[in-house]
Amino acid sequence: MADPTAGAVPLLRVRDLDVTYPGPVPAVRGVSFDVAPGEILGLVGESGSGKSSVCTALTGLLPAGAHRRADAIEFEGTDLAALRERDLRRVRGRRLAFVPQQPMTSLAPTTPVVRQLRWYLGDRLTDVEVRETLTGIGLGPVLDRPRDLPGSFSGGQLQRVVIAIAALAHEPALLLADEPTTTLDATVQAQVLRLLLTLRDKLGLAMVYVSHDLAVVSTICDRVGVMYGGRLVEIAPVRELFAAPRHLYTRALLAAMPATTPADRPLRAIEGTAEGANLLPGCPFAPRCPQVLPVCRERMPEPTAHGPGTVRCHLASERVGA
Amino acid sequence: MSALLDVRGLTRRFTLPRPFGRRTAPRVVHAVEDVSFEVAAGEVLAVVGESGCGKTTVARVLAGLDTATSGTVALAGRELTGGRTPADQRLIQLVTQNPRAAFNRRRTLRHALDQPLRVHGLGAGRAERDALVAEMVERVGLSTEHLDRLPGELSGGELARLVLARALLVRPRVLVLDEPTASLDASVKATVVDLLLRLRAESDLAIVVITHEIDIARRLADRAAVMYLGRVVELGPAASVLARPRHPYPRLLLASVPVPDPERIGPASAADFGAGAIGEVPSALDPPSGCAFHPRCALATEVCAERRPAREVLDDVEVACHHPG
Numbered sequence: 001m002a003d004p005t006a007g008a009v010p011l012l013r014v015r016d017l018d019v020t021y022p023g024p025v026p027a028v029r030g031v032s033f034d035v036a037p038g039e040i041l042g043l044v045g046e047s048g049s050g051k052s053s054v055c056t057a058l059t060g061l062l063p064a065g066a067h068r069r070a071d072a073i074e075f076e077g078t079d080l081a082a083l084r085e086r087d088l089r090r091v092r093g094r095r096l097a098f099v100p101q102q103p104m105t106s107l108a109p110t111t112p113v114v115r116q117l118r119w120y121l122g123d124r125l126t127d128v129e130v131r132e133t134l135t136g137i138g139l140g141p142v143l144d145r146p147r148d149l150p151g152s153f154s155g156g157q158l159q160r161v162v163i164a165i166a167a168l169a170h171e172p173a174l175l176l177a178d179e180p181t182t183t184l185d186a187t188v189q190a191q192v193l194r195l196l197l198t199l200r201d202k203l204g205l206a207m208v209y210v211s212h213d214l215a216v217v218s219t220i221c222d223r224v225g226v227m228y229g230g231r232l233v234e235i236a237p238v239r240e241l242f243a244a245p246r247h248l249y250t251r252a253l254l255a256a257m258p259a260t261t262p263a264d265r266p267l268r269a270i271e272g273t274a275e276g277a278n279l280l281p282g283c284p285f286a287p288r289c290p291q292v293l294p295v296c297r298e299r300m301p302e303p304t305a306h307g308p309g310t311v312r313c314h315l316a317s318e319r320v321g322a
Numbered sequence: 323m324s325a326l327l328d329v330r331g332l333t334r335r336f337t338l339p340r341p342f343g344r345r346t347a348p349r350v351v352h353a354v355e356d357v358s359f360e361v362a363a364g365e366v367l368a369v370v371g372e373s374g375c376g377k378t379t380v381a382r383v384l385a386g387l388d389t390a391t392s393g394t395v396a397l398a399g400r401e402l403t404g405g406r407t408p409a410d411q412r413l414i415q416l417v418t419q420n421p422r423a424a425f426n427r428r429r430t431l432r433h434a435l436d437q438p439l440r441v442h443g444l445g446a447g448r449a450e451r452d453a454l455v456a457e458m459v460e461r462v463g464l465s466t467e468h469l470d471r472l473p474g475e476l477s478g479g480e481l482a483r484l485v486l487a488r489a490l491l492v493r494p495r496v497l498v499l500d501e502p503t504a505s506l507d508a509s510v511k512a513t514v515v516d517l518l519l520r521l522r523a524e525s526d527l528a529i530v531v532i533t534h535e536i537d538i539a540r541r542l543a544d545r546a547a548v549m550y551l552g553r554v555v556e557l558g559p560a561a562s563v564l565a566r567p568r569h570p571y572p573r574l575l576l577a578s579v580p581v582p583d584p585e586r587i588g589p590a591s592a593a594d595f596g597a598g599a600i601g602e603v604p605s606a607l608d609p610p611s612g613c614a615f616h617p618r619c620a621l622a623t624e625v626c627a628e629r630r631p632a633r634e635v636l637d638d639v640e641v642a643c644h645h646p647g
Contacts, residue, residue: 040589046507185372185603186534190578197592214508215537215580222589242587256512258537259581266519267512267541273477274507 010034011173011206012058015071019053022065025278027053029230032303035174040200040207042217042238045227046274051210054227055178058208059098060088076173097172101179103158107150113161114146120169134164137195156188160195167199175199178210193220214257218242226250229277229284231300236309246311249285283313291315325360326528327384327414327496332357332393334379338607351606353379355552356393361496361545363526366518368533368543368560372575372603376552377532381500384530385416397495412442415494419501421481425473431484432469435459438492454491462487462517479510483517490521496528503538515541536579540564548572551606551614558639568636568646571615613644621645 012035019028028050035041043051057068060080073080075096080088092098100106107116121130131143139160142153150158159180167175177196181189197220199205211217217224218238225235226247234247242260245251254260255268270288277284286296293314301314334354340346354376361367369377382388384395386406395402402410418424425434435455438444445451456466462483473481482502489497502518503511515538522529522542533539539546543560548571556569567573604610610617616626625644633642 046509186536186575186578187372187603193580194592197590201592212508213580218587219580219590238589239587253508256509258512258515258541263541266516269479269512269516270509273479275477 010074011037011039011076012208013072013074014054014058015073017054017057017070017073018068019050019057019062020067021063026230027278028057029278030300031227031230031232033225033232033235035206035208037173038200038204038206039223040209040221042221042224043208043210043227044212044214044217044224046212048274048278049227050230050278051212051227052178055098055176055208055210058176059092059096060085061092061098093166093172094170095173097166097170097175099159099163099166099175099177099180101182103155103162103183104150106162107158109150111149112147113150113153113158114143114148116150117142117161117165120165124169133168137164137198138191139164154188156184156191159184159192163192163195163199167203167205171203172205174206174208176208176210179212180209181216182211182213189216196220214253215259226253229274229280231284231312233283233285233313234309234311236307236311240307240309246306246309246316247285247313248289248291248315252288252290326363326398327361327530328394328396328399329360329384330358330394330396332380332383332395333391334376334383334388335391349607352552352609353606354383354390357547357549357552357554358393359547359554359557361528361530363495363528364522365545366522366529366531366543368531368539368546368564369549370533370536370539370546370564370572370575371549372534374551374603374606375549376606377549378500380549381416381498381530381532384496384498385414386411387416408442412492413494414496414498415489415492416498416500417485417489417502420505421478421485422473422505424485425481427473430470430472431476434473435469435484435488435491438488442492444492458487458491459484461490463513477510478506479513482506482510482514486514486517486521494527496530498530498532500532501534502531503533503535511538518542536564536576537581548575551603551609553614553642554633555615555643556639556641557633562637562639568639568641569615569643570619570621570645570647573647574618613642621647 015032017028017031018026020026031054043054045051056062058073062068070081107113117130134140134143137160142157142161181192184192200207209221221238223235223237224241225232228249234250245254252270256270258267261267272288280286282297282299283301286292289296296314301312303310303312304316306316332354333356336351336353338349338351340348357380359367369380371377379388383390397413436451439451439454445454459466459469464480464483468476468480503514506514519542531539531542540560545558546560546563547554547557548563550571555571556563556567563572567576612627612629613631616622619626631642631644633640636646
């Protein structure tokens with residue numbers, strides 16, 4: 001895929017990533033993208049589109065039986081795909097941090113949260129620094145309950161604790177966040193997003209933010225990648241993507257959003273389902289595409305640069321301004 | 323009375339079991355406190371709020387699955403008591419959140435849709451029931467081929483439409499939808515929203531939509547009620563409540579929900595979320611004194627902690643706040 005950050009050295013460079021789980025259906029097929037230092041890249045898609053698998057594959061934490069193949073997964077100049085598990089551990093958690101979707105299952109359930117914070121942050125920060133930092137992100141009340149176990153805190157507090165550990169325990173250059181706010185309420189989600197952006201500003205963190213929520217992605221990301229049927233079908237700077245989506249799936253997705261459709265016009269749902277899309281030899285969206293061509297069913301379109309973005313669609317160039 | 327559904331002073335408290343061996347006073351969860359609203363035929367009321375605010379309990383009490391501690395639910399002027407007869411049960415139908423969990427996985431959808439007709443004795447015989455089912459399935463935009471399949475063979479969007487079809491088959495007067503789109507993918511949500519709008523236009527159902535998705539509520543609702551810790555804090559036309567709310571809680575809620583507004587798309591900074599939330603929704607076990615929102619409210623004064631604000635009419639909305647904007 002053409003390098004969207006041409007000129008700058010990317011922090012993360014992924015080329016032609018495939019992920020398969022046992023069974024006939026591939027989860028991720030030929031996904032390539034870059035992340036620049038300090039950049040927030042959003043990955044959006046529906047359930048089963050492979051966005052979480054991309055995230056997990058980058059950490060090397062795929063479950064047993066899953067298989068990862070890539071031409072390159074270069075992170076800070078090191079090819080993660082070639083590293084042995086032992087060497088990968090020096091990178092993961094230190095330079096490459098991961099925030100999972102479920103904060104409840106990420107902390108030890110029978111150890112007080114404050115003691116766990118000391119495990120992870122105690123080496124690098126003094127108690128006073130820990131208090132200053134956590135108070136700054138609204139976690140002061142957690143430190144005032146030194147004996148309380150994870151179970152007695154709310155999901156929003158735990159998610160912020162997990163993010164604080166991921167971002168502060170070492171000096172990560174890249175934070176992978178897999179649906180970090182999906183289980184949270186709107187007012188708490190706003191606090192977590194604020195925390196992530198604060199960390200980005202303070203520490204210069206880059207982020208891969210996986211979400212199915214286009215609205216969240218539209219407000220926090222610099223660039224957005226759209227996944228469908230295991231393929232990355234379009235990647236573009238966020239304003240371009242929302243103002244002038246090129247791929248027909250992206251267009252259909254935006255047209256189906258209540259917030260982008262005037263109240264007096266019906267929403268346009270996408271006919272059909274994504275089922276089986278991961279197995280198609282051509283464009284995964286072809287069966288549901290309103291302008292499908294015979295070639296779409298036969299061959300996956302090659303990535304083509306359009307302005308600052310990259311699209312994989314046979315029709316993208318003809319439809320400019322359509 | 324013009325309203326079809328009339329809810330007055332609805333309160334539901336749950337008493338928690340006493341911890342073993344302790345002689346403490348029983349602890350009470352104030353799930354729903356003094357909730358009142360009306361819904362006219364052909365009208366959609368959205369009930370909006372965050373988790374734990376009591377909106378699902380309201381849905382369960384409306385549908386007769388739970389009994390109110392106090393307060394009344396009346397339909398067309400007649401009060402429906404807690405222990406409902408099957409005939410009354412039929413009049414208010416509840417559609418639950420996850421359509422995948424709403425069907426027996428081992429029976430066909432024909433069976434699933436036939437059951438309510440048999441239970442309520444609608445349709446004279448097999449043939450008539452089949453005809454009713456077929457008509458309804460087409461009304462929600464599916465074909466009768468879907469009926470011979472198992473739930474696992476259908477997509478989430480198709481199942482969501484079939485759950486609606488099943489609820490509508492028994493000809494209810496009121497439809498209560500609990501998070502109808504929460505478990506659906508973005509492209510499928512639109513199907514369900516459009517279907518609901520069409521159903522509203524072609525029938526005189528009163529619809530109560532319980533949701534935490536503000537954009538879905540804006541799309542569907544004529545009127546909206548915002549709940550916080552079991553109480554309705556603001557109630558009025560959706561165009562007012564979900565666009566220019568007067569109570570600080572809905573204001574905070576609207577400010578917290580990211581909206582892909584073409585003007586505002588683009589990388590944000592932390593400051594863009596700076597005006598947002600402080601703290602989290604407190605426990606309904608021990609709700610704050612006075613106005614339950616005061617510990618998180620930027621406008622709170624002494625009176626907010628001391629006295630619960632009464633619901634007052636301000637222009638076209640009712641607001642329970644000492645300092646409405």
